[in-house]
Amino acid sequence: MSVETSGPGELDLHLIGEGRHERLWTVLGAHRRGGAPDDPTTGVSFAVWAPNARQVQVRGDFTRGAACPLRRLAGSGVWEVFVPGVADGARYRFDVLGADGRWRTKADPVAFAVQPPPDNSSVVFTSEHTWHDADWIARRARAAWQREPISVYEVHAGSWSQGLDFRELAHRLADHVTDAGFTHVELLPVTAHPFGGSWGYQVTSYFAPTPWLGSPDDLRYLVDHLHGRGVGVLLDWVPGHFPRDEWALARFDGTPLYEHPDPRRADHPEWGTLTFDFGRPEVRNFLLASALHWIEEFHADGLRVDAVTSMLYLDYARQDGQWLPNEHGGRENLDAVRFLRELNEAVHRNHPGVLVIAEEATAWPGVTSADGGLGFDLKWNMGWMHDTLSHWGRDLPQRRAHSRELVDSVSYAFSERFVLALSHDEVVHGKGSLWGRMPGSDRDKAACLRSLLAFTWAYPGKKLLFMGGEFGQVREWSHERSLDRDLLADPLHAGAARLTAELNAHYRRLPALHTQDLVPAGFEWIDDRDPASGVLSFLRWGSDGSVLACVVNSGPDVLEHYRVGLPRSGRWREVLNTDARSFGGDGATNPGAVEAVDLPWQGRPASAAIRLPRCGVVWLVPDEPV
Structure with a gap:
């Protein structure tokens, strides 16, 4: 059961104003108050941050077509109202009269549940889940994870086996992952996103899970069940950018509130999205609170932070004249650096044993160093991934002349704490599956896939494999269909699955393969x-x-x-x-x-x-x- 929270008090407002309220979700959003349903003091308090708005109203299926005005709480930018008689499940939105004199209908940025598109309403939700993983959380806090095996199975929850909700997925996925021997599951973003084709990487609700797969408590059940089966859960999290949908974060109060006010920093040309204003304390606070929310409320064992490279460089995907240098004339986004350091420090201070993992593709120094660096626990090894897949994709007779592709990466293998990621990014956009990238006949492809996996599991670094790679999925991954498990009737694909399970068993069992993975x-x-x-x-x-x-x-x-x-x-x-x-x-x-x-x-x-x-x-x- 979630602990009932109070509305924003004087200290809350002070911390919100300074951008230092790490548990922002306990005071903003929609919170149920009171006791019995027929008690006139029972209802929901709504609170939202909109500092430049002229007026804010809440409208829902409980207002019968009218709207209920919120009051501004002095000096904080927060608006609040208590509406009696509102219960869980009620849909609502905010009408915001912006500083530009225009009314906008907005979803709640701190909503705990949302309606599926095209509705896009926020939903009042109070968790009723009772957790059963106290022993797991206690062990996690004590664990010396650097010296333990970490073998991650990366999953897109909607297409691992289409038609399953979070609760059904919990049992099927736990069976598969434990049989295959992985230590962790990593879920592609389950934060709410309106477009399925973004795979969750264009987030519109930073505190609510996707409604397509069930309720927030259904996701809690999945995490709890996996913990009960001895499997950790990592969540993909996207703080670098957000979509331009009119009903979401963009120009929330009629001004560039969450996005940077300068278009040269706000516009993300590669993805057509907006980048957060990391120089604004309240925006950093919003993102930091989102990260802590997934750890505290959903018991995530770690966050994989997406597209860190795009956050670090002001000229990322931009041409000359499209970007604004920092105060020293450089290309580094100093505000994003500050945010990432704050993020890692807060997670490690509040939740020992929880991992924060960077997807970062350059030689930025000290990504996994807390001493003057960014402070991440682990970083995806993109150079190793590129060279290794390049080598294994070559025709067999050519490989002898290109053995340096497997050697050169050792020169930087311990410059950071690395994850060897054979991820979803390597089996999409025409690249083909891991199986399809191997040369030769089916027997050759099977032999090459097996050797690729065995090389990866022996090489220093933690491991990550995208779903389907464990048995040699032939077709390139598509979020619109399930994995082709009928391939397991073929001895070549069944053999790859057996090999994966044996690799994980050895990785767990043999100290030589994991106790000094990172040194x-x-x-x-x-x-x-x-x-x-x-x-x-x-x-x-x-x-x-x-x-x-x-x-x-x-x-x-x-x-x-x-x-x-x-x-x-x-x-x-x-x-x-x-x-x-x-x-x-x-x-x-x-x-x-x-x-x-x-x-x-x-x-x-x-x-x-x-x-x-x-x-x-x-x-x-x-x-x-x-």
């Missing part, structure tokens, strides 16, 4: 330049001294008796071979133990001769007694 001590090359074969090999080290050797043959030939250098002699065990028949491969494996002898090789004191499958990856660990 240089966890990675060493064995050989990063074998000109004869194009084979790459490296070691992963755990904080407990455990070790795993990964050998990658992305070429077209099976290599018999390939000698690989190892840190010690003795018996080594092949814990993973992407060519195993159980994965749909041809069976070019190393059954039993691999014997490493005291023959120095590739700079290592010992070595072993192994069989390497074509377009395959082998993982070896010392075969020590349990």
Whole structure:
């Protein structure tokens, strides 16, 4: 049950005016007051920030065609009214007489629920959900997440399996994710958005979930159920821009209120949207409160902050003359930098263990540093993603000449704390699915997909895979249809699914793969330049001294008796071979133990001769007694 909130008091108004009210949603929006339904003091208080408005009225299915005027609370820009007799489920909008003398009908910026388009009304909503995840939240606060496995399954909730609401999705998704071994689900934006084709990235309601998939409490149920199954939930969150819809945030009180007043900063030419005025304290406060709202009210375990690059650079997607430099003449958006630092500091101060993850595609320094940087926990590794997919998309005979694509990214692998993201962005807009980007026949595509996934899970960094990648979705992703799960009747696709589950199981089980994921001590090359074969090999080290050797043959030939250098002699065990028949491969494996002898090789004191499958990856660990 949500705790009943009071209307804005004197301290609330002071904090709102200064842009420092971190729990803004507890005083703005629509809040149910009073007791029994027939009690005349029962109703709803409405409050909205519109500092430049001349008048504000609330109109709903409870006003019978008329409108109820709000009163301005002195000096704060907040308008408020209490309307008796209003109950949950009531639809409402604000009529705002702007500073320009024009009336506009607006949705509530802090609405907790909304009607589906084309209605676009706000809805009075009070949560009745009782949470059952106290133990999960307590463990999250204590966890040393940097040294734990984080394997994220990225999901578009509306198309993972079309026709499911949040509650139905909760059970189906939890079954799938736990079977596949992922530690977290990341949902593409579930904040309310009027156009499904934006996939949630053009947000009109920053405190309400999309009504297409159920009520706010249905989304709470999904998070609670996933927590109960041991799965974390990350939410995609979009503070960089918002759409121009007349009924939403744009020119809310007849002035550029949420957007920057200068069109050179307000207009976003790439997406046709508006950018927030990060220099205005009240706007930063609005966004910060939205972030904390999803964490506190929906128990999100983290936020993936979309399009951070577009926020950081004033000239992003703009030509000369279309952007305004900062006060020092530079291209950095200093107001956005301040906001991002405030965001990360507030989340970490209020919610230990909650992750804030940046989608940032440049070499901006210190994205994941709290000491003079932006303070994010993790950053998507876009350079690694580009080079890796470029390499795996090449015809097999060509790969040997392009092995540097898999090597160069190590030079910056620990410059930030990275997520290796094979995300939705890589399977849309004509790029094709991961399966479709692989070369050759179906058997080649399957082998290449398996080796891509095994390389990714062995490489240092946390993991993220968009839905469908785990079994080799063939068609490019479309939000208008479900995943093609009938492909699992094909042994090649069923094998990819089994491989994904085994990768996640090893990732969780083997400290060498996760305890030093984010620090240089966890990675060493064995050989990063074998000109004869194009084979790459490296070691992963755990904080407990455990070790795993990964050998990658992305070429077209099976290599018999390939000698690989190892840190010690003795018996080594092949814990993973992407060519195993159980994965749909041809069976070019190393059954039993691999014997490493005291023959120095590739700079290592010992070595072993192994069989390497074509377009395959082998993982070896010392075969020590349990």
